[in-house]
Amino acid sequence: MSKRKRWISLLLATSLVMTLTGCGGEKKEEKSDEIITLRILENDTAKQEGYLDELLSSFNEAYKDKGIQAVDANMEEYSDLATNGPYGYGPDVIYQANDKLMTYAEDKHILPLTIEDFDCYEYIPEEAWDAFRIQIDGETYCCGIPVNIQEPMLFYREDRMPENWETEWDDDQNGVADFFENWNDLYAYSKYLRDTDTSPNKDSQYGFMSSFNDLYLNGQFLFSYGAYVFAENEDGTLDAQDIGMSAGNAAAGLCGLRQMAALMNEGCIDDTIKMNRYEKIANGTYFCTVSTPDTYSLFIEKLVLAYEGEGMNEAEAAEKATENLKMIELPSLMPADGDLSKDSAEMSEDDWVSTIVMGGVNGYGISSYTEHREACMEFVNFATSYEMIQKRMDMLGIAPTRSDVAEASGGVTDMIFQSLENGNIYLMPSIKAVDQIWVPTHTLLGDIAKDPFREAVGETPKYSSGQDIQTALEKVDKDIYDAIYTLK
Amino acid sequence: MEHPKKRPHLSFPVKASMCIMGTGQLLQKQWVKGLLYLACFAAYIIYLAVMGVEDMIGFFTLGTVKGDEWLGIEGDDSIMMLLRGLLAFVITIFFIGIHKSNINDVRESDRKIKAGVALPGFKRACEIFFDKKFYIAALAVPVLGVMIFNILPIVFMILIAFTNYGGDIVPPELVDWIGFDNFKKILALSEIKDTFFKILGWNIAWAVISTLVNYFGGLGLALLLNKKCVRKKAFWRAFPILAYAVPGFITLLGFKFMFSYGGPINYYITLHGGSAIGFLDIDAGMKAKIIGVLVNAWISVPTSMLLATGILSNINHDLYDAASIDGASKWKQFIKITLPFVVFSTTPTLITSFVNNFNNFGIFYFLRGGLYNKGYFLASDTDLLINWLYNLSIDNNYYGIGAAISLIIFLITSTFSMITYVRSNAYKKEDTYR
Numbered sequence: 001m002s003k004r005k006r007w008i009s010l011l012l013a014t015s016l017v018m019t020l021t022g023c024g025g026e027k028k029e030e031k032s033d034e035i036i037t038l039r040i041l042e043n044d045t046a047k048q049e050g051y052l053d054e055l056l057s058s059f060n061e062a063y064k065d066k067g068i069q070a071v072d073a074n075m076e077e078y079s080d081l082a083t084n085g086p087y088g089y090g091p092d093v094i095y096q097a098n099d100k101l102m103t104y105a106e107d108k109h110i111l112p113l114t115i116e117d118f119d120c121y122e123y124i125p126e127e128a129w130d131a132f133r134i135q136i137d138g139e140t141y142c143c144g145i146p147v148n149i150q151e152p153m154l155f156y157r158e159d160r161m162p163e164n165w166e167t168e169w170d171d172d173q174n175g176v177a178d179f180f181e182n183w184n185d186l187y188a189y190s191k192y193l194r195d196t197d198t199s200p201n202k203d204s205q206y207g208f209m210s211s212f213n214d215l216y217l218n219g220q221f222l223f224s225y226g227a228y229v230f231a232e233n234e235d236g237t238l239d240a241q242d243i244g245m246s247a248g249n250a251a252a253g254l255c256g257l258r259q260m261a262a263l264m265n266e267g268c269i270d271d272t273i274k275m276n277r278y279e280k281i282a283n284g285t286y287f288c289t290v291s292t293p294d295t296y297s298l299f300i301e302k303l304v305l306a307y308e309g310e311g312m313n314e315a316e317a318a319e320k321a322t323e324n325l326k327m328i329e330l331p332s333l334m335p336a337d338g339d340l341s342k343d344s345a346e347m348s349e350d351d352w353v354s355t356i357v358m359g360g361v362n363g364y365g366i367s368s369y370t371e372h373r374e375a376c377m378e379f380v381n382f383a384t385s386y387e388m389i390q391k392r393m394d395m396l397g398i399a400p401t402r403s404d405v406a407e408a409s410g411g412v413t414d415m416i417f418q419s420l421e422n423g424n425i426y427l428m429p430s431i432k433a434v435d436q437i438w439v440p441t442h443t444l445l446g447d448i449a450k451d452p453f454r455e456a457v458g459e460t461p462k463y464s465s466g467q468d469i470q471t472a473l474e475k476v477d478k479d480i481y482d483a484i485y486t487l488k
Numbered sequence: 489m490e491h492p493k494k495r496p497h498l499s500f501p502v503k504a505s506m507c508i509m510g511t512g513q514l515l516q517k518q519w520v521k522g523l524l525y526l527a528c529f530a531a532y533i534i535y536l537a538v539m540g541v542e543d544m545i546g547f548f549t550l551g552t553v554k555g556d557e558w559l560g561i562e563g564d565d566s567i568m569m570l571l572r573g574l575l576a577f578v579i580t581i582f583f584i585g586i587h588k589s590n591i592n593d594v595r596e597s598d599r600k601i602k603a604g605v606a607l608p609g610f611k612r613a614c615e616i617f618f619d620k621k622f623y624i625a626a627l628a629v630p631v632l633g634v635m636i637f638n639i640l641p642i643v644f645m646i647l648i649a650f651t652n653y654g655g656d657i658v659p660p661e662l663v664d665w666i667g668f669d670n671f672k673k674i675l676a677l678s679e680i681k682d683t684f685f686k687i688l689g690w691n692i693a694w695a696v697i698s699t700l701v702n703y704f705g706g707l708g709l710a711l712l713l714n715k716k717c718v719r720k721k722a723f724w725r726a727f728p729i730l731a732y733a734v735p736g737f738i739t740l741l742g743f744k745f746m747f748s749y750g751g752p753i754n755y756y757i758t759l760h761g762g763s764a765i766g767f768l769d770i771d772a773g774m775k776a777k778i779i780g781v782l783v784n785a786w787i788s789v790p791t792s793m794l795l796a797t798g799i800l801s802n803i804n805h806d807l808y809d810a811a812s813i814d815g816a817s818k819w820k821q822f823i824k825i826t827l828p829f830v831v832f833s834t835t836p837t838l839i840t841s842f843v844n845n846f847n848n849f850g851i852f853y854f855l856r857g858g859l860y861n862k863g864y865f866l867a868s869d870t871d872l873l874i875n876w877l878y879n880l881s882i883d884n885n886y887y888g889i890g891a892a893i894s895l896i897i898f899l900i901t902s903t904f905s906m907i908t909y910v911r912s913n914a915y916k917k918e919d920t921y922r
Contacts, residue, residue: 082658270768435883439859440860486679487680
């Protein structure tokens with residue numbers, strides 16, 4: 001009996017200890033001199049092109065004595081900090097476009113920063129900082145450090161320029177072809193190419209080509225004409241209740257898009273051109289197309305293959321591709337009345353409006369859930385230093401927000417920088433509601449682009465007048481509003 | 489004269505076990521069993537004290553302190569509180585179950601003692617339990633698994649339908665209980681109501697048509713390949729299986745490309761002088777729906793074919809011989825012999841197929857995602873309820889509304905499945921073909 005009691009006592013004691021242990025609070029890890037590890041979430045291109053490795057190894061080398069090391073967060077590019085962060089799974093430093101990053105800022109998932117403390121502060125224009133500013137409870141905070149500007153660019157092959165462009169397509173004799181300066185001449189040259197296409201199915205040469213269902217790539221047909229996404233309040237904050245896709249003369253801009261679509265094929269209605277543009281530029285079917293700077297290497301890749309197909313060796317092909325593939329800004333002038341078919345020679349200065357493209361600023365934010373705020377700031381400071389931004393530009397072909405790097409590199413990079421400063425880039429709004437703008441506009445732009453093809457098969461066009469387009473744009477405004485507010 | 493029922497007399501050990509689990513067993517000198525019950529009781533009390541009560545209260549309040557990472561205020565996580573509260577109730581229900589078994593056990597032992605039967609030791613009691621109630625022992629783990637991985641998420645989803653979770657109300661914002669407001673929105677807000685009923689109508693039509701097309705497509709193919717005149721049957725059967733073997737979404741993306749303006753179908757149309765067709769455009773309407781049905785058939789017919797092939801091989805061929813002698817035509821034989829036999833065997837599969845088609849997310853997500861039609865709220869005319877649910881809850885963060893819709897989908901599909909199954913011969917005449 002006493003033996004049994006001993007066993008019972010032992011069992012009781014064990015169960016009590018186990019229960020109490022199980023119910024105990026979480027053990028706090030003791031801080032020691034351990035190395036601080038920062039998890040960095042960069043975009044996929046930076047990973048693929050090896051820039052992230054370069055950045056991490058440079059940082060780790062520079063900070064090895066300070067006990068800080070940075071590693072790839074090894075997460076999906078768009079993994080949600082709001083979902084992962086509070087439970088300790090998010091990255092410490094995150095690189096994203098301003099709209100995405102500021103969505104996090106609205107709910108305080110990323111930290112406000114004292115931007116004057118960063119070395120890059122004085123080199124970055126206010127417009128770029130504004131993309132990361134947010135007002136909360138009457139106070140303005142900046143929650144990101146701008147790195148590069150994104151905007152749609154025009155890609156073409158230098159060796160596919162018309163031989164007589166200097167005499168026939170450069171009226172002002174400024175050494176730049178007119179079709180790269182204004183949209184009416186781009187339309188005229190595209191029409192010329194279509195009219196002179198002698199292939200049996202008339203599908204061997206096109207001028208300007210774009211998947212028109214993409215707002216980001218085709219925002220110039222709206223924003224150049226006074227459209228806006230969300231109105232700005234007097235204090236600089238955005239009013240998501242005031243949606244302005246139909247504002248100004250936006251309908252005229254989309255009349256121009258409709259005209260341009262008539263010179264393309266049906267691929268402009270869906271993503272077809274977006275998928276085949278690299279190949280079609282390389283084989284000369286498309287004269288020029290629109291894309292973002294980070295796709296430069298894809299165009300080069302296809303062009304190299306095309307040259308190799310013509311019999312060149314790899315080195316020759318690569319050299320010729322780099323020499324011939326040009327990436328420039330979209331033509332800077334659009335017709336004020338949206339009529340692309342007008343002869344540019346007969347138009348006065350008042351007949352034009354400046355092209356305003358949709359763009360974004362990518363930058364770094366620091367997670368509110370990081371345990372190493374100071375170390376994160378050190379990392380961001382390092383990653384936005386002159387050397388690293390220069391390296392990023394060289395490896396990824398980005399347009400930096402740092403004026404010193406942009407100036408030093410000159411060319412297109414500086415041009416993009418100037419466009420941002422001059423207000424020719426309409427930055428994606430930095431509020432959560434921006435998520436709702438894409439599908440309604442995507443649907444409408446694709447539908448308008450289809451209109452010329454409806455006529456071609458004898459169907460009734462849906463957007464035969466500016467008023468039809470205006471009504472459709474107002475419907476888009478309402479759809480966006482409903483998407484934001486109906487269920488609130 | 490009837491005497492009122494006498495309440496059974498409760499002995500002291502039973503009363504003791506009712507108050508404190510295990511004490512009755514200890515009084516009956518069932519030491520191990522008593523201590524185990526007592527340990528469970530102690531664990532539950534400690535759990536309640538440490539977190540259980542707090543979790544239960546949290547379930548009702550869903551938090552009172554809003555977090556602010558910038559100010560270092562940790563705040564309450566409403567969704568986690570909902571989950572923990574739910575878990576607390578599950579643990580309590582589990583505890584009540586153990587408590588009941590504890591009372592039953594002590595009562596049974598009490599009865600045996602009064603009858604002069606010796607109580608078995610713990611080891612022997614375990615042996616008796618595993619022997620006589622083996623089904624409980626065998627099913628305990630799977631049932632626990634189903635509870636954790638199936639029932640709990642479903643209950644969680646149901647509860648979310650009664651909150652305002654979603655839109656701007658995501659942590660750190662505090663979520664609240666809003667009763668039936670989400671359901672009212674679906675049925676009252678004009679944009680949502682119209683969209684809901686339009687999609688529901690199309691969804692039911694889609695589920696019925698695609699189930700029938702897939703079913704009879706597979707059956708037809710199986711009958712065709714069963715014909716004596718078809719040579720190298722294995723070779724021909726391999727083709728549909730190849731279509732089945734390719735991952736569904738790859739097939740769907742392939743079809744999307746094929747029907748796009750730059751795809752091969754339009755290429756050949758334009759090559760021969762025709763105009764490209766917008767098979768999947770925003771105004772494609774019926775074209776897109778028909779393509780959806782056919783693409784779904786491409787993916788699903790092989791499964792039906794394999795199933796039908798197996799079932800057809802079990803039909804007694806004497807039935808056909810007898811029917812032929814009676815002068816029945818081939819069509820009559822199909823209607824009177826083949827079809828009843830196959831339908832009888834496949835009714836549960838047919839129901840599964842209907843439910844799968846009703847909730848077929850992939851087809852229109854991959855073929856035609858990212859479009860909103862005029863007259864639809866965050867949806868297009870080919871979207872099924874499950875696609876709309878995705879648009880609302882994943883693309884637009886309206887989790888509460890999404891949960892309410894998924895609850896409605898659940899009610900529709902479960903009601904249909906139950907009614908169909910209970911009314912089917914497969915259920916009513918289970919022994920017919922045995």
